[in-house]
Amino acid sequence: MKVVLFCGGMGTRMREFSETIPKPLVNVGHRPIIWHLMRHFAHFGHTDFILCLGYKGEMIREYFLNYNPMLSEDCRLEKGVPKLMSGGTDVRDWNIDFVDTGLTRNIGQRLVAARHLLRDEEVFLANYSDQLCDIDLDRYVATANAQNKIASFVSVRPPGSYHSVTTDADGTVNYIGPWADSELWINGGYMVLRQAIFDHIEPGDELVEAPFQRLIAKKQLYSHRHEGFWKAMDTYKDKLAFDEDYEKGRRPWEIWNLG
Known part of the structure; x- marks a missing residue:
């Protein structure tokens, strides 16, 4: 099953890095976050990748085309x-298509630009390339396929220390508490899509806006709730949190090291 990775955005909330490198190449430990994500997919046998490139896409090409495992492995x-020293496998066993999808296209249009590489895929996977998760992809994909919907995505509890608030119409608060204790779920980015998704994307459409609304109207959109680890790298603060977790050995997304 092919995996489409959207890695063409400008990463404006990560300017500390994105002015010099694209966000997918920001390191978590000794390797870019996109490597960790691809290694997760590869652990479950999904080793055919389509990288939808845009901003500084040549740097992503260069990283993989000149990949040297000696710089990051024992x-x-x-x-x-x-x-x-290890028998582990990674980039050397993957197939990667690099597709220039433009500097300003949104996610929906980047997907359309890669459609020609998906014509033989009735079902394929997609991801935003800026988050890591410990989800069991075999179980998730099986559940999504059993739902037989055109599109599926993983929903997660938003991490962080913010509080969720609900009020009456006059502003009287009737609930305040941590996000984790509320009923708030967000799009976690891990998608299972069928070919029919292209019939619901019109020129200029952002994927999760108009197309997903059309699928909702047809009861063709499924969300799989994941209560395990999930973390996105949206800001410099997120990058620092990833670094701290990595250095302290808190790496729940590295399920390939669990034995």
Whole structure:
């Protein structure tokens, strides 16, 4: 099953990095966040990727085309010959299509621009390339397929220390509490899409706006609730939180290391 990764945005909320590199290349530990995401998909056998490029897309191409595992994996130099110490596999076993989808296109139009590479895929996966999760993709995909909807996505509890508030019409508060204790769920970005999705995207459409509203009207949109780990890298603060978790060994998304 092919995986479409949207990695062409300008990352305006990550200007500390995005002025020099595209957000998908911002490191979590020793590797870009997009590598961690792709490694998650690959763990479940999904190793055919389509990268929808845009802003600084040439840097993403360069990273994968010149990929050197010796720079990020444990290795040994034996009489001048570098050898990996682990038997793990990653980029060397993946298939990657690089597609220039333009600087200003939105997600829906980037997907349409990659349609020609999906014509043989009745069902395919898609993701925003800026979040990590510990979801069991086998179970999620099986559940989504059983629903037989045109589109499915993972919904998650929004992390963070903000509080959810509900009020009466006059502003009287009747509830305030952590987001995690409320009924608020957000789009977690892991999507399972069928070919029919293209019949619901019109020129200029953003994927989760008009197209998803059309699917809702036809009862063709399914959301799978995931209560495990999920975290997005939207801001510099998120980047620092990822770094802290990584250095302290809190890496729940690395399910490929669970044995």
